[in-house]
Every structure is written in C-alpha cells, then in structure tokens.
Amino acid sequence: MSMKKILAAFGLGLILAMPVQASGPAAVLDRAPVSLDAASLQAGAKLFVNYCLGCHGASALRYNHLTQIGLTEQQIKDNLMFTADKVGGQMLTAMRMEDAKRWFGAAPPDLSLIARAKASASGSGADWLYTYLRQFYRDDSRPTGWNNVLFPGVGMPHALWELQGEQQARFVTRDDGQGNQVQHFEGLEIVRPGKLTKEEYDAEVANLVSFMVWMAEPGQESRRAIGWVVLAVLGVLALLSWLLKRAYWKDVH
Amino acid sequence: MLTAKELEDKGRQALAWVDERFPLSVLYKTHVSEYYAPKNFNFWYLFGSMALLVLVIQIVTGIFLVMHYKPDASLNAAGVPVAFASVEYIMREVPGGRFIRYMHSTGASMFFIVVYLHMFRGLLYGSYRKPRELVWLFGMAIFLCLMGEAFFGYLLPWGQMSGWGAQVIVNLFAAIPVIGPDLSVFIRGDFVVSDATLNRFFAFHVIAIPLVLLGLVTAHLIALHEVGSNNPDGVEIKERKDEQGIPLDGIPFHPYHVVKDVLGAVVLLIVFSIIVFFMPEGGGYFLEYNNFMPYDQLKTPPHIAPVWYFTPYYSMLRATTSSFLPFLWLLVALIVGLTWRGCSCVWIRRACLLVVAGAYWGFFGLTLFGFTKPPFDLAIAGIHLGLGLDAKFWGVVMMGGSVMLFALLPWLDRSPVRSIRYKGVLYKAILAVFVICFLILGYYGTQPPSPVGNVVSQICTILYLAYFGLMPWYSKLDKCKPVPERLTWK
Numbered sequence: 001m002s003m004k005k006i007l008a009a010f011g012l013g014l015i016l017a018m019p020v021q022a023s024g025p026a027a028v029l030d031r032a033p034v035s036l037d038a039a040s041l042q043a044g045a046k047l048f049v050n051y052c053l054g055c056h057g058a059s060a061l062r063y064n065h066l067t068q069i070g071l072t073e074q075q076i077k078d079n080l081m082f083t084a085d086k087v088g089g090q091m092l093t094a095m096r097m098e099d100a101k102r103w104f105g106a107a108p109p110d111l112s113l114i115a116r117a118k119a120s121a122s123g124s125g126a127d128w129l130y131t132y133l134r135q136f137y138r139d140d141s142r143p144t145g146w147n148n149v150l151f152p153g154v155g156m157p158h159a160l161w162e163l164q165g166e167q168q169a170r171f172v173t174r175d176d177g178q179g180n181q182v183q184h185f186e187g188l189e190i191v192r193p194g195k196l197t198k199e200e201y202d203a204e205v206a207n208l209v210s211f212m213v214w215m216a217e218p219g220q221e222s223r224r225a226i227g228w229v230v231l232a233v234l235g236v237l238a239l240l241s242w243l244l245k246r247a248y249w250k251d252v253h
Numbered sequence: 254m255l256t257a258k259e260l261e262d263k264g265r266q267a268l269a270w271v272d273e274r275f276p277l278s279v280l281y282k283t284h285v286s287e288y289y290a291p292k293n294f295n296f297w298y299l300f301g302s303m304a305l306l307v308l309v310i311q312i313v314t315g316i317f318l319v320m321h322y323k324p325d326a327s328l329n330a331a332g333v334p335v336a337f338a339s340v341e342y343i344m345r346e347v348p349g350g351r352f353i354r355y356m357h358s359t360g361a362s363m364f365f366i367v368v369y370l371h372m373f374r375g376l377l378y379g380s381y382r383k384p385r386e387l388v389w390l391f392g393m394a395i396f397l398c399l400m401g402e403a404f405f406g407y408l409l410p411w412g413q414m415s416g417w418g419a420q421v422i423v424n425l426f427a428a429i430p431v432i433g434p435d436l437s438v439f440i441r442g443d444f445v446v447s448d449a450t451l452n453r454f455f456a457f458h459v460i461a462i463p464l465v466l467l468g469l470v471t472a473h474l475i476a477l478h479e480v481g482s483n484n485p486d487g488v489e490i491k492e493r494k495d496e497q498g499i500p501l502d503g504i505p506f507h508p509y510h511v512v513k514d515v516l517g518a519v520v521l522l523i524v525f526s527i528i529v530f531f532m533p534e535g536g537g538y539f540l541e542y543n544n545f546m547p548y549d550q551l552k553t554p555p556h557i558a559p560v561w562y563f564t565p566y567y568s569m570l571r572a573t574t575s576s577f578l579p580f581l582w583l584l585v586a587l588i589v590g591l592t593w594r595g596c597s598c599v600w601i602r603r604a605c606l607l608v609v610a611g612a613y614w615g616f617f618g619l620t621l622f623g624f625t626k627p628p629f630d631l632a633i634a635g636i637h638l639g640l641g642l643d644a645k646f647w648g649v650v651m652m653g654g655s656v657m658l659f660a661l662l663p664w665l666d667r668s669p670v671r672s673i674r675y676k677g678v679l680y681k682a683i684l685a686v687f688v689i690c691f692l693i694l695g696y697y698g699t700q701p702p703s704p705v706g707n708v709v710s711q712i713c714t715i716l717y718l719a720y721f722g723l724m725p726w727y728s729k730l731d732k733c734k735p736v737p738e739r740l741t742w743k
C-alpha cells in the first residue's frame with residue numbers, strides 16, 4: 001500500500017466516522033464590518049470612552065497607547081482622558097467595584113480582551129459584540145428595563161440607547177413539537193427613534209467594535225507585517241539549507 | 254599576528270588540554286561525527302530532532318516569560334487577577350514580549366504535534382523492538398513529563414479554562430478509593446483551584462518537571478546512540494560492517510543527518526511562524542477563546558474542554574460510563590483467556606488471576622450497588638473498595654492506563670519483522686483503524702458530550718485498547734514479507 005492510499009483511507013475513515021454534530025440552538029451572529037483604519041478606531045475610541053468606560057475598565061490599556069491609532073498625547077488629554085491624571089495611566093473605570101456589585105448584581109467585566117474572549121464556533125468576538133450591541137430591547141420585567149436577544153437576562157442596561165433609540169422585540173409563542181410552548185424570536189423594531197438612523201447606528205457600533213478588536217491586541221497589524229518578513233527570511237533559509245543538504249548528500253550512494 | 258597554521262596549532266593544543274581533563278573529542282565522535290545512522294531515513298525520522306528544537310524554544314522563551322510573569326491570584330486595583338494581568342503586560346508592554354509569549358503557547362501545541370508524529374514513526378517501523386526497549390521507555394517517560402508540563406503550565410495564564418481545566422483534572426484524583434478526596438485537596442493545596450495551586454503549579458512547571466525532562470532526554474539519546482537508530486526497513490545495520498567496523502549502510506550523523514535535520518528545522522520554523530504571526534489562537538485550539546476571560550471560581554463555564562492534545566484521553570475518560578464497563582470487562586476477559594491458553598509461565602498466569610479478581614469486584618460490586626456513585630466518605634469508600642468501584646474511578650484508570658499502554662509495546666509485538674514495509678495487510682489495517690480511532694477520540698474530546706459522540710467514543714476506546722491488548726496474537730497471525738539483508742536505498 002502506498003503512502004497516498006494509506007492517507008486517503010485515513011481521510012475516508014475520518015469522514016465516515018464523524019457524523020454531523022447536531023448542535024444546540026447556536027446563536028446567529030451578524031458579521032461585524034471590522035475596519036482597523038485610523039478613522040474608525042478613533043471614532044470607536046471616542047464612543048468607548050464616552051459610553052463604556054463609565055462602568056467597564058480596560059485596564060490592560062494605557063491612555064497613551066491610543067497614540068498607536070493616530071492620536072497625539074494632547075488630543076488624548078483634551079478629549080478622552082476622564083479617569084486618569086497622567087497620560088501613561090491605565091484606562092480604569094470611574095465606578096467603584098462595591099457600587100457596581102450593588103447596582104448590577106455583578107461587577108461589569110474588564111473589557112481589555114473581550115473581543116478575543118467572545119469568539120466561538122458561531123463567529124468571531126467582533127461578530128458577537130456587533131450583534132449584542134444592536135439587540136437590546138425594552139423589557140419591563142427586567143430590573144434595568146432592558147433585555148437582549150443574544151444575551152437573555154443580561155445584567156447590563158442599554159448604554160447606547162440615546163443613539164439607537166428604543167426597540168421592541170416581537171416574540172411568537174410556538175409549540176416545539178413535543179408539547180412545550182417556546183418563545184420564538186421574530187424580530188426587532190424601533191418604537192422610539194434615537195439620535196441616529198439605523199444605518200448610522202450600525203456604522204457607529206461597527207466603529208466601536210473595531211476599536212475593541214484593536215484594543216484586545218493592539219499589535220495585531222504589526223504582528224502580521226513582521227510575519228511576512230520572517231517568512232521571507234525563512235524561505236531563503238529553506239532554499240539554502242535544501243541546497244546544502246543536496247550538495248552534501250551527493251556522495252551518499 | 255598569528256598565521257593560520259599557528260592558530261590551528263593553538264586550537265589543537267587547547268583541545269588536547271581539554272581532552273586530558275574531559276572527554277570532549279570522544280563525546281563529539283561518539284554522538285556526532287562518528288555516530289553512524291542508517292542512510293535511508295525518511296520524512297518520519299525528522300521529528301526527533303524537531304522535538305529537541307521545540308524543547309529548546311520552550312526553555313528559552315520560558316526563561317524570558319518568567320522574568321515578567323507573576324504567579325499571583327490576588328486581584329489588582331482594576332479587579333483583574335495579577336497573574337492574568339501580567340500575561341497581558343507581557344503581551345503589550347514588554348518589548349518583543351508578545352512574540353515570546355506566542356512562541357511559548359504555540360510551542361506547547363507544536364511539541365505535541367511533533368511528539369505524536371515521532372511516536373507514530375515508532376509504530377510504523379517497530380522502533381520499540383529489541384534492543385531499543387529502553388529508548389522507547391525513556392521516550393514514554395518524556396511523553397508523561399510533557400503531559401505534566403503542559404497541564405501545569407496551562408494554569409499559569411489564569412484564564413477560565415486554566416482554572417476550570419485544572420479543577421476538573423485534579424478532581425479526578427478524588428475518584429481514587431479511600432485516599433482520593435484528601436489527595437485532591439493535597440494536590441490543590443485548597444478546596445478549589447486558588448493562589449496556593451497557582452504557586453505550586455508554577456514551581457512544577459518552571460523547575461521540577463523541566464529538570465526531569467532534560468535528564469530523560471539525555472538518557473533517551475544515550476540509549477539510542479548505544480544501540481543505534483532503527484530505520485524504515487527495520488534492518489539492523491550493525492550486522493553488516495566493513496573492515497574498519499563501520500556499518501555498510503550507515504553514514505556519519507555529522508554532516509549528513511545534520512544538514513538534513515537543519516532543512517527539517519527550517520520547515521518546522523516556517524510552520525511555527527505561520528501560527529505565531531498569523532493565527533496564534535490556532536482557531537481556538539492552541540489558545541482557547543474562553544481563556545481570555547480571567548478565572549472566576551464562582552462562574553463555571555458551560556463547556557470545559559481540555560486543550561486539543563489531551564482530548565483523545567479525555568474522551569476515553571468520558572466514554573467510561575457504568576453501562577460501558579461490561580464491554581470493557583469482556584475485552585479484558587478475552588485478553589486474559591487468550592493469555593492463559595497461550596502461556597504457561599506461572600507469573601503471567603498469576604497476573605491473569607489478579608486481573609480476573611479485580612474485574613470481578615469491579616463489575617459485580619457495581620451491580621450490587623446499582624451503579625451508584627460512592628459518597629466521598631471514608632467509611633463508605635471502605636465498603637466500596639471491597640465491593641465495587643464506580644465508573645469514574647475506572648475512567649481515571651482508563652485515562653492513565655491508555656497512555657501507559659504504549660510502554661508495553663516492546664513486549665506485546667511478536668511480529669517476525671519490525672517495519673510496516675514487510676508486515677502484512679492485517680497490521681496495516683489495524684494500525685489505520687487505531688490512528689482513525691485516536692483522531693476521532695481527539696475530535697469528540699473537544700466537543701460537549703452528546704449521545705452519538707459517547708457511543709462513537711466508546712467504540713473507539715475499545716478499538717484503541719484492542720490495538721494493544723490483542724497485539725500478541727494478531728502480530729503473529731499477520732502474513733509478513735521477507736526482510737532484505739541490506740537497506741533498500743533508491
């Protein structure tokens with residue numbers, strides 16, 4: 001049996017033996033239009049500082065790291081720095097942990113890495129955030145008055161409501177075929193408009209999510225850029241070591 | 254200014270000075286320039302030196318990580334555990350730290366990829382057969398150390414999967430009768446995975462296990478160079494030597510195999526770099542997504558999966574349910590029966606009786622107790638020790654035992670030939686089934702439990718065990734081809 005046949009047999013066996021997993025009700029995520037250009041990141045940083053940092057920290061980040069997205073230290077000091085005295089200070093939340101626990105039941109998580117942590121088989125972390133931030137709806141049964149389609153029973157109120165407005169969720173009660181009545185989500189509609197239209201709001205959320213993707217790993221673009229150089233060098237090295245090996249092995253008979 | 258000739262003389266004098274005091278030249282000749290290795294090494298023979306390269310990468314990157322990492326579970330001012338934050342500090346603020354960290358995390362997965370392929374080479378060409386039993390056993394010990402190293406190291410980033418993965422694995426020890434519950438507390442140093450656990454795991458990861466690992470790698474190489482390398486034909490090259498006592502089919506390790514291994518190393522580094530620079534998370538398999546969330550003792554994740562390299566064994570653990578045990582005993586009965594019939598050695602027969610007694614209490618004791626799980630109470634555990642052990646205990650035995658089964662291969666394989674090239678279709682088919690089962694078990698170990706996954710894992714577990722358990726018989730039955738006297742070469 002040749003190696004190719006053996007490998008082919010392995011592959012076939014694997015395919016036959018792995019039935020398609022009947023997965024649970026996987027969350028349907030919208031694709032986030034992430035863009036790491038300076039304009040989106042700066043717009044996102046502004047939203048983040050104004051709407052998120054009040055409750056959530058981003059402690060792995062320092063304010064002066066924002067120079068990496070094209071801002072000057074003076075711009076950062078004048079426009080974005082609300083919770084630190086020095087531009088080298090961490091981006092911490094102004095809220096106290098004890099207050100947070102009392103108000104929301106749990107301390108809001110630090111968001112430094114949230115865009116990486118929320119990735120799953122259903123989509124990237126950015127997709128999750130993009131979907132989540134656009135699916136808040138009014139629910140008077142919740143203590144905050146807000147609920148979320150992607151994250152039912154969420155502790156967080158809709159922080160961006162003045163931009164998006166208020167949404168109502170339509171649910172239809174259905175029989176699931178086994179005699180259980182289940183709530184089936186039908187869609188969201190704006191019942192009180194906010195400052196932005198739907199398209200404008202989606203674009204702003206995309207900026208915010210882009211910023212959070214950048215913030216989860218600020219060096220990601222330079223990492224890839226350096227990667228190409230490393231691969232080029234290794235490619236040359238591979239060629240040279242192949243020639244070296246061939247030259248030496250000429251006298252092996 | 255010295256001439257070239259004078260410089261060479263000086264060098265020779267210096268070497269002679271050292272050689273009178275330390276066998277430098279002898280060591281170099283024995284292990285490098287006059288170590289004769291078969292010339293027909295193929296692709297599969299590159300993974301040994303690759304494993305050594307990955308080991309060096311792990312040690313060097315590890316040293317730099319320890320300079321900045323803090324094994325501290327307390328919360329910092331921002332409410333983030335210090336250990337978790339120190340990893341992000343390395344990723345963001347230490348110059349080059351992100352590459353050092355990604356190299357180390359990628360290195361962990363690459364180590365297992367390379368070592369699994371290295372072991373598979375052993376299965377292909379019978380590298381464990383006499384006289385290489387000790388090479389194989391040292392290798393097995395290295396594999397165990399590697400698993401320990403990976404397990405301890407995975408706690409250090411202090412993410413959700415770090416903490417909960419460690420909790421699940423340490424809890425397995427609680428399944429050992431009588432001493433189990435206390436033992437698991439002793440290992441953790443606390444009732445849950447906490448700062449005490451983090452500190453001791455750090456100590457094991459950065460010094461205890463690496464020391465043992467380096468010693469074992471040295472022993473593995475010394476043993477290998479004593480008996481000489483096997484090769485894809487499974488022919489002993491030392492049996493045919495020229496007048497100077499050099500194997501006819503051997504070539505010196507340096508320069509021939511060195512230049513070949515350098516080429517292999519560069520190819521490995523290319524794969525390595527693609528991961529480090531373009532996909533450091535490895536699709537959630539090398540760095541699990543949930544591990545970017547700091548460990549929270551009060552928030553159990555819905556799905557706790559070990560890192561991919563442990564998943565085949567994790568699957569076997571999960572597959573060992575109480576309703577599965579009878580099938581397991583059936584296989585054990587078959588193997589014991591065959592052994593009893595085919596072997597008259599009194600010690601082996603006594604071992605058979607011992608296995609039968611163990612199986613009797615394991616199975617019938619369980620039936621008596623209606624497959625109940627024993628409470629972790631000393632008195633009741635004492636009764637269970639005599640009358641039956643629960644499935645979780647057998648699952649742990651299965652997980653540990655199925656790793657250790659590799660160590661028995663030198664004595665299980667009774668084929669007249671070493672290499673798969675001269676084995677019959679029977680062994681080829683069985684090996685293919687074994688590899689497929691291993692991969693399927695690995696796949697299901699990454700998935701949440703499901704009824705289909707459970708049954709498939711159970712079938713694969715039985716086949717995995719049968720590969721080893723029935724080897725003494727099928728390796729004899731197989732129709733082998735005649736082995737050539739010399740290596741086949743181009």
